[in-house]
Amino acid sequence: xxxxxxxxxxxxxxxxxxxxxxxxxxxxxxxxxxxxxxxxxxxxxxxxxxxxxxxxxxxxxxxxxxxxxxxxxxxxxxxxxxxxxxxxxxxxxxxxxxxxxxxxxxxxxxxxxxxxxxxxxxxxxxxxxxxxxxxxxxxxxxxxxxxxxxxxxxxxxxxxxxxxxxxxxxxxxxxxxxxxxxxxxxxxxxxxxxxxxxxxxxxxxxxxxxxxxxxxxxxxxxxxxxxxxxxxxxxxxxxxxxxxxxxxxxxxxxxxxxxxxxxxxxxxxxxxxxxxxxxxxxxxxxxxxxxxxxxxxxxxxxxxxxxxxxxxxxxxxxxxxxxxxxxxxxxxxxxxxxxxxxxxxxxxxxxxxxxxxxxxxxxxxxxxxxxxxxx
Amino acid sequence: xxxxxxxxxxxxxxxxxxxxxxxxxxxxxxxxxxxxxxxxxxxxxxxxxxxxxxxxxxxxxxxxxxxxxxxxxxxxxxxxxxxxxxxxxxxxxxxxxxxxxxxxxxxxxxxxxxxxxxxxxxxxxxxxxxxxxxxxxxxxxxxxxxxxxxxxxxxxxxxxxxxxxxxxxxxxxxxxxxxxxxxxxxxxxxxxxxxxxxxxxxxxxxxxxxxxxxxxxxxxxxxxxxxxxxxxxxxxxxxxxxxxxxxxxxxxxxxxxxxxxxxxxxxxxxxxxxxxxxxxxxxxxxxxxxxxxxxxxxxxxxxxxxxxxxxx
Numbered sequence: 001x002x003x004x005x006x007x008x009x010x011x012x013x014x015x016x017x018x019x020x021x022x023x024x025x026x027x028x029x030x031x032x033x034x035x036x037x038x039x040x041x042x043x044x045x046x047x048x049x050x051x052x053x054x055x056x057x058x059x060x061x062x063x064x065x066x067x068x069x070x071x072x073x074x075x076x077x078x079x080x081x082x083x084x085x086x087x088x089x090x091x092x093x094x095x096x097x098x099x100x101x102x103x104x105x106x107x108x109x110x111x112x113x114x115x116x117x118x119x120x121x122x123x124x125x126x127x128x129x130x131x132x133x134x135x136x137x138x139x140x141x142x143x144x145x146x147x148x149x150x151x152x153x154x155x156x157x158x159x160x161x162x163x164x165x166x167x168x169x170x171x172x173x174x175x176x177x178x179x180x181x182x183x184x185x186x187x188x189x190x191x192x193x194x195x196x197x198x199x200x201x202x203x204x205x206x207x208x209x210x211x212x213x214x215x216x217x218x219x220x221x222x223x224x225x226x227x228x229x230x231x232x233x234x235x236x237x238x239x240x241x242x243x244x245x246x247x248x249x250x251x252x253x254x255x256x257x258x259x260x261x262x263x264x265x266x267x268x269x270x271x272x273x274x275x276x277x278x279x280x281x282x283x284x285x286x287x288x289x290x291x292x293x294x295x296x297x298x299x300x301x302x303x304x305x306x307x308x309x310x311x312x313x314x315x316x317x318x319x320x321x322x323x324x325x326x327x328x329x330x331x332x333x334x335x336x337x338x339x340x341x342x343x344x345x346x347x348x349x350x351x352x353x354x355x356x357x358x359x360x361x362x363x364x365x366x367x368x369x370x371x372x373x374x375x
Numbered sequence: 376x377x378x379x380x381x382x383x384x385x386x387x388x389x390x391x392x393x394x395x396x397x398x399x400x401x402x403x404x405x406x407x408x409x410x411x412x413x414x415x416x417x418x419x420x421x422x423x424x425x426x427x428x429x430x431x432x433x434x435x436x437x438x439x440x441x442x443x444x445x446x447x448x449x450x451x452x453x454x455x456x457x458x459x460x461x462x463x464x465x466x467x468x469x470x471x472x473x474x475x476x477x478x479x480x481x482x483x484x485x486x487x488x489x490x491x492x493x494x495x496x497x498x499x500x501x502x503x504x505x506x507x508x509x510x511x512x513x514x515x516x517x518x519x520x521x522x523x524x525x526x527x528x529x530x531x532x533x534x535x536x537x538x539x540x541x542x543x544x545x546x547x548x549x550x551x552x553x554x555x556x557x558x559x560x561x562x563x564x565x566x567x568x569x570x571x572x573x574x575x576x577x578x579x580x581x582x583x584x585x586x587x588x589x590x591x592x593x594x595x596x597x598x599x600x601x602x603x604x605x606x607x608x609x610x611x612x613x614x615x616x617x618x619x620x621x622x623x624x625x626x627x628x629x630x631x632x633x634x635x636x637x638x639x640x641x642x643x644x645x646x647x648x649x650x651x652x653x654x655x656x657x658x659x660x661x662x663x664x665x666x667x668x669x670x671x672x673x674x675x676x677x678x679x680x681x682x683x684x685x686x687x
Contacts (some may be wrong), residue, residue, distance in 0.1 A: 042492075149665070155420070158609075166652070166654050166655035170649070173651075337495070338493070342483060349476075350480055350481075357466075357470035357471055360493055368685070
């Protein structure tokens with residue numbers, strides 16, 4: 001971090017480093033404490049007690065039998081979305097359309113699975129591919145508009161979320177697209193055919209906890225993304241583009257090629273997350289519905305922010321966010337509305353935005369002061 | 376199919392209700408778009424207007440429930456909108472955190488807070504009374520739409536020229552536009568760039584909160600978590616669609632509001648039409664307009680770029 005570099009230089013370097021580290025840690029701890037305090041205040045103001053809420057959250061996410069398997073199930077798509085987001089933010093691009101890319105990926109995977117006529121592991125692979133393609137195409141639109149027509153990718157990705165929801169909604173009204181064609185199911189409005197049992201992702205069972213095998217895929221992908229960003233030429237060029245577009249230009253890194261690639265890869269991760277959600281069984285009981293993404297896209301973006309664009313840090317961050325989601329199901333018994341977990345999530349993200357910004361401002365002040373002293 | 380469409384449009388266009396519902400929906404967007412327009416002229420794409428609108432709507436409900444007065448409700452709504460705007464402004468133009476990230480997080484925070492508080496507070500609300508402007512309301516077709524509405528709607532009528540005057544006819548407005556175009560030049564002319572940007576975001580927060588209050592007390596009448604449902608984003612789209620002019624932004628609101636009222640009233644007159652297409656119209660149209668006319672419309676040159684002295 002730049003804070004450390006700025007402090008090192010004069011005096012006893014090791015002492016300065018230690019003090020600097022303590023300051024950074026202190027700022028992080030203080031802002032998280034403030035966020036949790038605000039959440040506790042909100043609870044207190046409405047007559048809830050934070051100890052019962054915390055214990056309900058822990059029961060729902062970890063302690064009760066079978067719950068941590070569910071938490072892993074929710075963490076998988078969160079992690080995948082976060083990994084994609086990390087790729088584009090390393091390249092200096094802001095993708096905020098994960099929810100839409102995920103939905104399109106899931107819808108395309110559903111389409112393939114329900115229309116191919118056969119079932120089995122081969123179809124499962126095809127579905128993953130369809131998910132990747134769907135997400136990549138949806139992000140690709142933003143990428144083309146960014147590099148052909150110079151429209152900020154932030155706007156197009158955001159606007160395309162709503163278009164995606166409507167497009168999938170349209171598909172769910174037509175039997176030749178996504179709607180369940182069997183006539184004798186009761187309420188068959190806006191719901192897709194159920195995924196064939198042979199095509200579902202196998203589920204692992206550990207100590208009474210079940211989760212789909214996609215968990216291992218997500219973990220491997222997290223390691224691969226970390227390695228690719230740290231050790232490959234493409235990863236290096238992406239980061240160069242993000243940190244110094246001018247330098248990247250001078251060094252011959254094509255902005256449209258690498259920037260476009262980053263966006264498309266980001267969309268592909270979200271699409272894969274959508275396909276895994278559909279085939280994994282933790283979401284929607286193997287059926288696609290209009291509200292299928294259940295905010296996983298938005299929250300995955302938050303996971304990437306909390307992880308500060310480190311792919312490996314995203315793994316525990318995704319697990320914590322998933323625990324808040326699964327834990328919220330157990331809040332009903334305590335009489336506290338489950339939306340408190342959303343408040344906690346958002347407050348945590350806001351709190352974690354503060355320290356780097358504060359350190360940045362402080363370092364700039366120091367650098368300016370140092371420059372002034374030299375004159 | 377095409378003939379069907381025109382028959383449907385004909386039926387809807389000869390119906391007075393279409394105009395008044397379209398106008399009401401457009402006004403809700405208009406409140407947000409006025410403030411968002413100022414914020415964008417100052418260089419911020421203020422995504423948190425969605426949250427400010429929702430917070431405003433919920434707070435207006437609480438204010439109305441506690442005091443029994445629509446004006447108090449609207450004031451409380453505007454105050455909460457200002458609060459959301461202030462958080463956005465200080466995070467993005469004091470601490471230089473990414474404005475989109477801050478905005479989206481704030482939206483999630485406000486949505487969570489509002490639905491959490493709603494589960495325990497449950498405000499009792501009603502719509503404000505209809506005020507008919509004498510004389511003007513007699514105009515055929517358009518009269519009831521423009522001048523026979525719940526009174527909070529009329530707040531937008533002075534707000535639009537006021538915003539125009541503020542941005543184009545005052546020193547503050549000139550500075551706001553300068554800050555959005557070339558913050559470095561504004562900075563060396565001793566304009567406090569980030570202060571101007573923060574103030575513009577405050578205004579966007581206030582008008583969005585007011586818009587939320589209007590939505591609750593002038594249009595819907597009861598609070599639900601989906602009351603805003605992306606209208607803040609549609610207002611942002613309207614500002615961009617309008618090419619960052621006030622006239623264009625208001626036209627965008629009118630267009631998107633009418634599209635929405637079409638969607639709602641088409642099934643009523645017995646014409647099934649693709650409602651998904653109409654719902655996604657604001658977003659698709661905005662993307663198309665940006666793609667086709669990007670060279671003709673001129674966005675504020677430092678839109679969405681944070682200003683840090685000494686860094687370009």
